[in-house]
Amino acid sequence: MKRVLMVAYHFPPLAGSSGIQRTLRFVQQLPEFGWEPVVLTTTIRAYERTSTDLDTEVPGDIVVERAFALDARRQLSIAGRYPAWLARPDRWMTWRFAGVHAGLGLIRRLRPEAIWSTYPIATAHAIGASIARRSGLPWIADFRDPMAQEGYPPDPKVWRSFKRVEEATIHAARFSVFTTPGAARMYRERYPERAATAEVIENGYDEESFTGLDAEALAREPLNPGAVTFLHSGVVYPSERDPTQLFAALAQLIRSRADGSMPLKLRFRAPAHDALLTDLARRFEVTESIEVLPPIPYREALAEMLRADALLILQASNCNDQIPAKLYEYFRCGRPIVALTDPGGDTAAALRDAGLDAIAPLDSASDIAEILTSTLIAIRGGNTHIPDHAAVTGASRRGRTQALAALLDRASAKYPNPARG
Numbered sequence: 095m096k097r098v099l100m101v102a103y104h105f106p107p108l109a110g111s112s113g114i115q116r117t118l119r120f121v122q123q124l125p126e127f128g129w130e131p132v133v134l135t136t137t138i139r140a141y142e143r144t145s146t147d148l149d150t151e152v153p154g155d156i157v158v159e160r161a162f163a164l165d166a167r168r169q170l171s172i173a174g175r176y177p178a179w180l181a182r183p184d185r186w187m188t189w190r191f192a193g194v195h196a197g198l199g200l201i202r203r204l205r206p207e208a209i210w211s212t213y214p215i216a217t218a219h220a221i222g223a224s225i226a227r228r229s230g231l232p233w234i235a236d237f238r239d240p241m242a243q244e245g246y247p248p249d250p251k252v253w254r255s256f257k258r259v260e261e262a263t264i265h266a267a268r269f270s271v272f273t274t275p276g277a278a279r280m281y282r283e284r285y286p287e288r289a290a291t292a293e294v295i296e297n298g299y300d301e302e303s304f305t306g307l308d309a310e311a312l313a314r315e316p317l318n319p320g321a322v323t324f325l326h327s328g329v330v331y332p333s334e335r336d337p338t339q340l341f342a343a344l345a346q347l348i349r350s351r352a353d354g355s356m357p358l359k360l361r362f363r364a365p366a367h368d369a370l371l372t373d374l375a376r377r378f379e380v381t382e383s384i385e386v387l388p389p390i391p392y393r394e395a396l397a398e399m400l401r402a403d404a405l406l407i408l409q410a411s412n413c414n415d416q417i418p419a420k421l422y423e424y425f426r427c428g429r430p431i432v433a434l435t436d437p438g439g440d441t442a443a444a445l446r447d448a449g450l451d452a453i454a455p456l457d458s459a460s461d462i463a464e465i466l467t468s469t470l471i472a473i474r475g476g477n478t479h480i481p482d483h484a485a486v487t488g489a490s491r492r493g494r495t496q497a498l499a500a501l502l503d504r505a506s507a508k509y510p511n512p513a514r515g
Contacts, residue, residue, distance in 0.1 A: 163189030414439030
């Protein structure tokens with residue numbers, strides 16, 4: 095069996111990010127397709143929050159190397175301040191030095207055939223670039239989403255740092271992988287000389303994570319008996335998932351009594367930006383209709399999704415070339431989905447392909463109020479739309495892992511392994 099060195103910040107016991115699922119499922123499933131993963135990640139102290147709920151899902155026979163890293167904001171600040179250069183391209187840039195050393199050591203010891211690194215921590219690609227250059231091994235860079243975008247990151251120096259990592263990665267990686275067709279198209283246009291190296295491997299859901307969860311039974315246990323609950327599970331970003339107009343729409347519904355006799359609740363699970371949501375609730379006078387709740391173990395979060403009356407997606411138009419990873423878990427849950435996103439973006443296209451049309455722009459309170467109202471009516475009438483069966487079965491992560499294994503085969507076939515002489 096061939097080996098692949100996988101460089102990833104997001105790995106158990108990190109908690110609070112759906113991004114962990116992509117790497118974890120690749121690690122679990124790649125051996126089925128002829129590739130043994132070797133994981134290079136950070137020391138646990140670099141994680142802001144940890145949980146043991148996914149520890150048992152890490153295969154016990156794989157090598158996991160944890161290289162020294164610190165979070166500049168939490169561990170290198172004095173009175174809440176730290177040198178800005180310690181957070182370029184991200185707060186874990188200290189990981190790079192130990193990561194390259196550890197990665198080269200793993201290559202000498204275990205002789206992998208290829209390297210894979212994954213964003214959204216840009217330092218992972220910086221590590222991947224260094225060890226690929228020094229080892230001569232083929233490298234697959236998993237961008238997932240676009241890096242340097244117009245207005246993101248907002249700090250000009252951080253943006254330039256992102257851009258440097260992006261350019262170096264695109265030009266050095268054998269393949270660059272994106273999770274949506276729009277993102278791949280953007281990079282083919284941005285770097286036409288490297289267009290042939292851009293590939294798409296979407297996110298997905300893992301069927302095994304749903305084992306033992308009785309969807310029908312859970313659906314009969316509402317989150318808030320006597321109320322209709324719309325659930326957003328995961329981070330609410332102030333820009334990319336700005337909920338301001340959603341709160342304005344909720345206030346409109348309450349004032350007009352359009353919610354009828356059964357009240358509407360918006361539940362935000364593990365949004366990270368709790369203060370933003372509570373401030374908006376006070377501003378729009380909808381506090382009694384908002385629930386802001388802390389992170390829970392992954393399977394408990396899935397069970398909560400299965401109990402929701404409807405599931406919420408928030409995605410601004412500046413993310414039109416991205417699809418939230420949670421959308422595929424939402425598909426598998428088989429609940430109604432309300433997407434507050436640009437109808438012209440990739441997220442909306444994925445929803446329409448799944449037979450869903452409850453879509454409204456995130457920046458339009460009136461459109462959001464209309465879609466919330468129509469969904470409430472459908473829920474109360476028992477005639478909601480759920481994702482098509484074909485869309486659900488097509489979103490399994492096992493198929494995505496098979497696609498990655500095939501890409502690794504293509505990459506390694508073109509480059510003999512210098513470590514094997």
